[in-house]
Structure formats: structure tokens, C-alpha cells
Amino acid sequence: xxxRGTRFVHVLLGRRSALVGLVLILLLTLASLLLPVLHGGxxxxxxxxxxxxxxxxxxxxxxxxxxxxxxxxxxxxxxxSLLIGFTSVLFSILIGLPLGAVAxxxxxxxxxxxxxxxxxMLSFPSLLLAIVLTTxxxxxxxxxxxxxxxxxxxxxxxxxxxxxxxxxxxREFVLAARSLGFSHFRILFRHxxxxxxxxxxxLATLRVGTAILDAAGLSFLGLGVxxxxxxxxxxIKIGRDEMSRSIWTALFPxxxxxxxxxGFNLFGDGLRDALDPxxxxxxx
Amino acid sequence: MLFYAVRRLLGLVPLLFFVVLTVFLLxxxxxxxxxxxxLGEKGSREERMRIAHELGLDRSLPVQFGIYLRGLLRGDLGxxxxxxxRKVGEDIAERFPATVELSFCAMLLACLFGLTAGILxxxxxxxxxxxxxxxxxxxxxxxxxxxLGLLLVMAFGGNAPFPSGGRLDLGTFFDFEPTTxxxxxxxxxxxxxxxxxxxxxxxxxxxxxxATIPMAVISRMTRSSMLETLSQDFVRTARAKGLPERRxxxxxxxxxxxxxxxxxxxxxxGTLLAGAVLTxxxxxxPGLGTYIVDAVNNRDYTAVQGGILVxxxxxxxxxxxxxxxxxxxxxxxxxx
Numbered sequence: 001x002x003x004r005g006t007r008f009v010h011v012l013l014g015r016r017s018a019l020v021g022l023v024l025i026l027l028l029t030l031a032s033l034l035l036p037v038l039h040g041g042x043x044x045x046x047x048x049x050x051x052x053x054x055x056x057x058x059x060x061x062x063x064x065x066x067x068x069x070x071x072x073x074x075x076x077x078x079x080x081s082l083l084i085g086f087t088s089v090l091f092s093i094l095i096g097l098p099l100g101a102v103a104x105x106x107x108x109x110x111x112x113x114x115x116x117x118x119x120x121m122l123s124f125p126s127l128l129l130a131i132v133l134t135t136x137x138x139x140x141x142x143x144x145x146x147x148x149x150x151x152x153x154x155x156x157x158x159x160x161x162x163x164x165x166x167x168x169x170x171r172e173f174v175l176a177a178r179s180l181g182f183s184h185f186r187i188l189f190r191h192x193x194x195x196x197x198x199x200x201x202x203l204a205t206l207r208v209g210t211a212i213l214d215a216a217g218l219s220f221l222g223l224g225v226x227x228x229x230x231x232x233x234x235x236i237k238i239g240r241d242e243m244s245r246s247i248w249t250a251l252f253p254x255x256x257x258x259x260x261x262x263g264f265n266l267f268g269d270g271l272r273d274a275l276d277p278x279x280x281x282x283x284x
Numbered sequence: 285m286l287f288y289a290v291r292r293l294l295g296l297v298p299l300l301f302f303v304v305l306t307v308f309l310l311x312x313x314x315x316x317x318x319x320x321x322x323l324g325e326k327g328s329r330e331e332r333m334r335i336a337h338e339l340g341l342d343r344s345l346p347v348q349f350g351i352y353l354r355g356l357l358r359g360d361l362g363x364x365x366x367x368x369x370r371k372v373g374e375d376i377a378e379r380f381p382a383t384v385e386l387s388f389c390a391m392l393l394a395c396l397f398g399l400t401a402g403i404l405x406x407x408x409x410x411x412x413x414x415x416x417x418x419x420x421x422x423x424x425x426x427x428x429x430x431x432l433g434l435l436l437v438m439a440f441g442g443n444a445p446f447p448s449g450g451r452l453d454l455g456t457f458f459d460f461e462p463t464t465x466x467x468x469x470x471x472x473x474x475x476x477x478x479x480x481x482x483x484x485x486x487x488x489x490x491x492x493x494x495a496t497i498p499m500a501v502i503s504r505m506t507r508s509s510m511l512e513t514l515s516q517d518f519v520r521t522a523r524a525k526g527l528p529e530r531r532x533x534x535x536x537x538x539x540x541x542x543x544x545x546x547x548x549x550x551x552x553x554g555t556l557l558a559g560a561v562l563t564x565x566x567x568x569x570p571g572l573g574t575y576i577v578d579a580v581n582n583r584d585y586t587a588v589q590g591g592i593l594v595x596x597x598x599x600x601x602x603x604x605x606x607x608x609x610x611x612x613x614x615x616x617x618x619x620x
Binding site for chain 1: 299300302303306307310311313314422423425426427428429430431434435437438554555557559561562565566576577580581588592595596599600603
């Protein structure tokens with residue numbers, strides 16, 4: 001790693017909050033990946049264990065209405081929630097970045113058109129737009145959920161990328177590249193894009209948290225994943241219906257959800273501070 | 285300034301037109317046939333044709349859109365497919381005050397605690413109170429509103445002192461004739477203090493749940509804006525004049541930061557109205573949010589369209605208000 005890179009990681013990890021965020025994300029991701037495998041149980045079908053148990057040694061999070069182990073279900077569900085978060089943001093980036101880059105670079109009517117589009121998308125509250133989109137994509141399914149949350153995120157990436165390109169395109173290294181006769185394509189993707197990676201990464205990190213939240217909200221409304229997929233929002237919805245029998249079925253998925261969103265927010269804030277030259281070396 | 289405001293306001297017309305058009309087209313492309321939904325599988329072909337004709341669904345898309353738009357210009361949001369041909373506009377007018385009342389109370393809470401926390405954090409920068417407030421603010425933007433709402437319902441068991449579910453106790457519900465639809469106002473107009481108390485009690489938990497995100501955003505914004513003004517020369521001058529610290533902070537620094545805070549408030553109010561969708565569902569609040577969710581689940585597209593249009597309009601207006609407040613502070617923006 002370059003010296004600048006090492007220093008960046010040093011500053012980043014020196015911030016306790018960023019470190020906490022990173023640890024939260026890693027822990028939840030690892031647990032979601034590994035725990036269902038190690039546990040060996042079936043998170044989906046009912047068991048003959050007692051229903052609605054409180055936390056115990058055998059079932060650290062208790063059991064749900066079908067006697068299923070809640071810890072297993074929460075971390076199995078984490079796979080879906082995290083998957084939705086990551087893939088939907090990836091989708092927003094894949095569409096939003098090129099749009100913003102081209103608009104900022106070319107200026108003129110493509111730029112005006114893009115900004116009108118962005119204004120337009122942002123004139124809907126994001127959750128409402130996502131509700132309409134999931135309906136259009138045929139209602140509750142993992143794909144329509146990812147797509148809807150992904151589309152809602154596009155304007156933010158487009159706008160950020162445009163701003164980055166606008167501030168970079170008159171800089172000397174770009175002028176130099178241009179005077180060397182490089183193609184627009186090469187200048188955009190080899191020179192401008194790498195320089196915009198920092199702010200885009202910050203936005204993406206924060207956006208994963210929002211995407212997980214939005215997706216869980218949609219699932220809570222019954223517009224998210226298919227019935228039976230234990231994504232966190234769906235689990236909270238089920239917990240709501242069983243509230244009079246047990247508080248644990250809603251409590252634990254909510255804790256996991258809050259923990260992951262908090263993780264992405266902490267890490268995202270830390271990344272932003274570490275990238276901000278004004279704050280370099282400041283500990284908080 | 286006035287010219288700028290009017291120009292921006294006129295600029296909203298094409299934006300809202302595209303909002304209407306897009307929502308219209310999106311909802312027309314939804315898989316599933318509203319007529320079939322209405323009749324179920326049993327309806328005969330003739331019956332289906334008749335219903336489609338009544339709803340105007342047998343016409344071409346541009347004609348349907350034209351009819352809808354003409355209605356809109358007269359303030360008619362169309363007729364519901366499902367609910368006995370009810371006017372969407374009337375339904376929304378009935379639900380709207382509930383959402384506004386809830387959002388308003390949530391905003392009040394958010395301002396009260398958000399501003400206080402922000403100012404204290406800035407003044408006590410680096411102390412434990414600052415860390416605590418900023419941690420809570422971070423938690424506030426990370427907690428799912430609907431889960432927090434559920435926890436609150438569980439904590440109070442849905443009963444007194446803070447009942448959940450609806451805007452009133454069922455007992456009072458039947459002998460109460462709302463005039464404005466804003467129950468706080470109505471109960472005060474009637475001079476009925478017991479009713480007013482009941483309305484407040486029902487409002488409390490949903491308002492707390494809904495207030496978390498704006499509270500967090502406002503306190504973070506207030507803190508950073510106050511930190512900036514507190515380091516400026518005029519604040520040093522005020523201190524040098526020997527003014528008491530309290531006065532320096534509240535009358536000088538806070539006032540100067542207030543405008544940028546106001547901008548955030550306007551933005552948050554729009555978000556709040558929209559975010560009410562989840563909170564209203566948790567607390568069975570009969571507002572616009574539950575109206576839209578029900579309409580989506582019933583495939584009642586005129587109703588979805590109407591609800592979204594109303595919220596989008598308010599959202600856009602709130603954003604415009606935020607922009608205009610910027611222009612008020614920053615004279616460079618006035619001419620732009």
C-alpha cells in the first residue's frame with residue numbers, strides 16, 4: 001500500500017467510532033454467513049421445541065411461534081438484509097456514477113437533462129417512491145425489493161459524481177490528459193473516476209445503511225420480500241403480530257437491524273472525516 | 285426576492301406535471317387488472333366490460349390521462365376503484381388532518397429536544413454530554429422507526445397513560461363530531477378538556493417515534509452550525525463586552541445559526557410527512573400513510589395516485605421553502 005494509503009487507514013482506524021462501526025459490520029456479516037452453517041438447524045421449518053421461549057442457553061434469543069431458534073433465524077435473515085443493502089447500492093452506483101460523470105463532463109443539455117431528472121426523482125419521498133416501484137415490479141419479491149431500493153438511490157450517486165467531475169475537470173492533470181489527446185472515455189474513467197472514489201465510497205457506505213432500513217420498512221409494510229423469507233423487516237412484522245405472546249420475536253431482529261445500520265453510519269462518518277484534509281490527524 | 289420566489293413557484297408546475305404523469309404511467313403498468321380485482325374471478329365478460337367502461341379503463345391511455353388531469357385542475361383526485369366509488373379527494377381530506385397533526389407534534393418534540401441537545405453539545409464540546417447527545421443522535425438516525433414504535437407500544441402495553449391505536453378512545457370516538465379534523469383544535473374549540481387530554485395521550489407515542497429521525501438530524505445540524513458561529517469574531521466581541529455567557533450563546537450565536545437550522549427544519553418537515561407511513565402503520569393511525577398502504581394492498585390505484593400526489597406536492601413545497609430561506613440569508617443567491 002502507498003504511504004498515503006497507509007496513513008489514511010491509520011487515521012481511519014485511529015477514530016474509535018469508525019473502528020466500532022467497522023467491527024459491527026464485520027461481526028454481523030460474519031455471523032450471518034457462518035452461524036447458520038455452524039448451527040446446522042433449519043431456520044425455515046417448525047421444530048418440536050417449546051414455542052415463544054425466552055432467551056436460554058439452548059436458545060440464546062429464545063424461540064418463535066413455531067419453535068424455531070430465533071438466533072438462527074436472525075442471522076440467517078441477516079444474509080437477506082445485508083444482501084439487499086449491498087446489491088441495491090451496487091445497482092445505484094452502476095447506474096448513477098456513469099450518468100453523473102457524463103453529465104458533469106459534457107455539460108450542456110445532457111447535464112441539464114440529468115439535473116432535471118435528479119430533481120424529479122428527489123421530489124418524491126424515497127420510501128413512497130420505493131412503495132410505488134415495488135408495486136410496479138410485481139409486489140413482494142427479493143428482486144423487486146433490490147431493484148426498487150436501488151433505483152431510489154440513483155439520483156444521489158449521480159449528483160455526487162457530477163459534483164466531483166465538475167470540480168475536477170478543470171484541474172491541470174485533466175487538462176494535461178486532454179492536451180495529450182486522450183479520448184473522453186479514457187479521461188473520464190482513468191483520470192476522473194479514480195479521483196472521485198473517496199467521496200463516492202463515503203456516500204455508498206452511508207447509503208447501505210439507509211438501503212437496509214428502507215428495505216426493512218417495505219418488508220414491514222408487507223411490500224418487501226416473499227412470504228417466508230426471514231429478512232429483518234419481515235421478522236419484525238411477524239413479531240408485531242405475536243406481540244401479545246412474546247416480545248423477543250420482534251426485539252432481536254430489530255436489534256440486529258439497528259446494529260447494522262449504526263455500523264454503516266459510524267463507519268461512513270469515520271471515512272468522511274478521514275478523507276477530509278481539514279480534519280487530518282484529529283482524533284475524536 | 286419576491287420575483288425569485290414566484291419564479292421558483294412557477295418552476296414547480298412542470299415538475300408536478302411530470303410527477304403526475306409518472307405516477308399515472310407507473311401505476312397503469314402494474315401487473316394485475318383492477319377490474320378483475322374488483323369482481324374476483326367470477327365476473328362475466330359483460331360485467332367486466334361494464335365496470336371497465338364505468339371506470340373509464342376501456343379508453344386509451346392518453347385519453348385516460350387527459351380526463352384525470354382535467355379532474356385534477358378542478359381539484360378532483362378521481363374516484364376510488366374499490367371503496368363504493370368514493371371520491372379520493374374526500375377520503376384524503378378526511379385523513380390528512382390526522383397526518384398533519386401527528387407530524388406537527390413530532391416536529392415540536394424534535395425541535396424542543398433537538399435544538400436543546402445541539403446547543404448544549406456545541407457549548408460543552410468534548411465533554412461527556414456532547415458525546416452522549418451525539419451518540420443518541422447517531423442512534424436516532426439508525427433505529428428503524430417502526431421497530432422503535434413497536435417497542436414503545438410494548439412498553440406501555442397499548443394502555444393508559446399512553447394508549448396506542450387510533451386517535452381517540454373508542455368510548456369517546458362515537459360522541460365526538462370533529463369540525464376541522466384536527467382533534468387537538470376541535471377538542472379545544474368544544475372546551476372539552478377530557479377529550480383534549482385523550483387526544484394528547486394518543487398522540488404522544490406515535491409522535492415520539494416519528495420525532496426520532498428529525499430530532500437527531502436537527503441536533504447534529506444545530507451543533508455544527510453553533511460551533512461555526514461560536515468561533516466567529518462577533519461572538520468574541522460580545523464576550524469581550526462582558527455579556528453573560530448565556531446571553532452570548534442564545535442571543536448572539538444561536539440567532540445567527542438559526543437560519544441555517546430553519547432550512548433543515550423545512551426539509552425535515554417534508555420527510556416527516558412522508559415518513560409517517562411507517563409510524564402510522566405501527567400505531568394504526570388513520571392518516572394519509574395508512575391510506576396509501578391500504579390502497580397499495582387493495583390495488584386501488586386512483587387512491588394511491590391521489591395520496592402520493594398530495595405528499596409529493598407538500599414535499600416539494602417544503603423543499604422550496606428551505607431553498608427560499610437560504611436565499612433570505614445569503615444575498616448572493618437572491619440574484620441567481
